Amino acid sequence: MYYDEDETVSETAFTATTAGSAAGTAAGTDAAGGDRLIAGRYRLLSRLGEGGMGTVWRARDETLYREVAVKEVRAPAGLGPGDITRMYGRLEREAWAAARIPDRNVVTIHDVVMEDDRPWIVMELIRGQSLADLLRAEGPLTPRHAAHIGGEVLSALRAAHAVGVEHRDVKPANVLLAEDGRVVLSDFGIAMVEGSTALTMTGELVGSPEYLPPERALGRPSGPESDLWSLGVLLYAAVEGLSPFRHDTALSTLRAVVDEEPPVPTRAGPLAPVIAGLLRKEPAERTPAGEAAEALREIAHPDATTTAGARVLADSAGPATRATAGPDAVAAPPRKRRTVAFVAAGVAACVLIGGGIAYALNGNDAETGTGTGSGLRLSVAGTNTTYTGSCPIPEGRAPAFTATFTASEPTLISYRWVSGDGSVVDPHWRTLSVGDKAEPTKRDTVRLTAYAKTGTLRTGMAVELQSPIRTTSNPVPFQITCTG
Known part of the structure; x- marks a missing residue:
């Protein structure tokens, strides 16, 4: 059965059920924010999720009269004032960079505003469920279904990499399955900060350690290939029902990421070589994005080859x-x-x-x-x-x-x-x-x-x-x- 202890908050971060407030209720936060107006425009309606990096709200754009998702960014506890200022500045810049990613599979960022000396990210409200929700409810996917979702996620990543944006937190909770059929990757550049800081700011891991690439676990520079590793872990989890490196503690999980080979998948079928190619320890040895995209396309649509x-x-x-x-x-x-x-x-x-x-x-x-x-x-x-x-x-x-x-x-x-x-x-x-x-x-x-x-x-x-x-x-x- 699929489970992810680090995704209990973020799994519904940018999604809303048809009823609108059900996601906030499911997260255990039914408090309304109807009296709060952000930047004189965005009225907070209800919480959709809350985690170490902030709170996500369902909100109404009072200028365009539409519902949006608003992420209230908060620094982790323990950071000094200088670090907080640098972090907020970087997150604001990255949010604007993510807004320029031209791909239908990337969540649309409408605005970035400053309120209470910290950035608030305004983005489209996706109605549907996350991949984490789907796996938890229905169990592992078929290789063909997983290949379709993986191909859409890879499209988003390639578009982001083309404009110099790394995601750094690719995992099922950040893959949204919209009611209109889109597969949307959320939290570009705002869920994690760069390098080893993301691991040590509060003494806990920000994000999910089992999706972290070895080079980031070792504090080395990351790059587009790091997102490809995380995609490989996501594909493995999608067909097997659990991530390949999970252990009882974050430290043992990180040790497995760095030192251990993943267990041989038993349900992956034609996805097995794609997963193996993405999960090579050395970034330069991972299957290039173009080749992986072609393989996923052929697995997802075999009749079209x-x-x-x-x-x-x-x-x-x-x-x-x-x-x-x-x-x-x-x-x-x-x-x-x-x-x-x-x-x-x-x-x-x-x-x-x-x-x-x-x-x-x-x-x-x-x-x-x-x-x-x-x-x-x-x-x-x-x-x-x-x-x-x-x-x-x-x-x-x-x-x-x-x-x-x-x-x-x-x-x-x-x-x-x-x-x-x-x-x-x-x-x-x-x-x-x-x-x-x-x-x-x-x-x-x-x-x-x-x-x-x-x-x-x-x-x-x-x-x-x-x-x-x-x-x-x-x-x-x-x-x-x-x-x-």
Whole structure:
């Protein structure tokens, strides 16, 4: 069941039910503000939510005679006067920056006014519910539904990043599902302050720690890739029903964000590689926003895709590709079967590049190999590398790939399977000990299948080594065409 202890206040922050005041009642605050007029224009009607960064009110614009949401911003307890002044000034600037984001999926900011020496943010009142509300009421979403919501959120983030605005608090409570069908991302630039200050101003975490990217948890500079991490956590929570890094305390949650790999999702289906690509610890290694948007679009609207180039072969029923691992591979954490899924947007047939790496095609088989320069040799061979027919692929005709590792001395290696364009398809690094005198060589085999009505996936399989050195084998090209 979905739950989020940090979202009990903000989940209805910018939404209102059809009855208007029900959201305020649900938050336990039924006090009216009808006698309070902000900036001589905005009359407070009722509270919609309250949290550490302020109170959100349902209000009436007395000039344009419309209902709006007004966020009364308050500094966290414990800040000095100078810090409060700087914080309010930054929040005001960021609110105006967010008002310039040209996207239907971003909550519209109408005005920013100063009252009682602090900013009040005036924005559209969204009638509907938050994604947090939906998950709490109905449980996990299908991959297709989650992909649709995730694609709309990503559209908002890309529009924001284009004008230099980072969200920094992407989570289900800030994704609003409007009654008119829109998916709207709220709280741009106003829910959290930049950098480590957001973690330590009051000794508590401002926001939800399980959605925080590793670089921000470590106090490092953030960027657009940080929002992509949070989107990956949101997608995981949407299909699995809970966020992947949540622990009993904020500190243990942050430690998991920094040090642990997320549990392998069991309900994600074709979303699994998208989530894995967004949840890479290093920001530079995360799937670019454009590629993620294309993958989400194809998962959300599979009937609208074409067969040109490489694509996600999937529907909402299951993962795009699946592979079972040979007995030599050791997973962390261990599991009986490895699942490998592909996102290979915009990639045509793999082309081999020089550098001394060679491959050979032999009928329907292929092989690549390379020496690593550290006494370790890696080769990847493929069989049944071209398939055309109905999907799922019959087991005897499925493309299969075997990585062979040989070392002259005992060596612990860390590796993962990747697609030919570099997109990670294996959600975890694998470990294998090779180079024993009695057994200097070990192998790992994966077999692929695909779930799709029609379509073509044309890419390659390769192995990426993390240790003892970082290198990637040349991909073995393959093609899967599902004909229905």
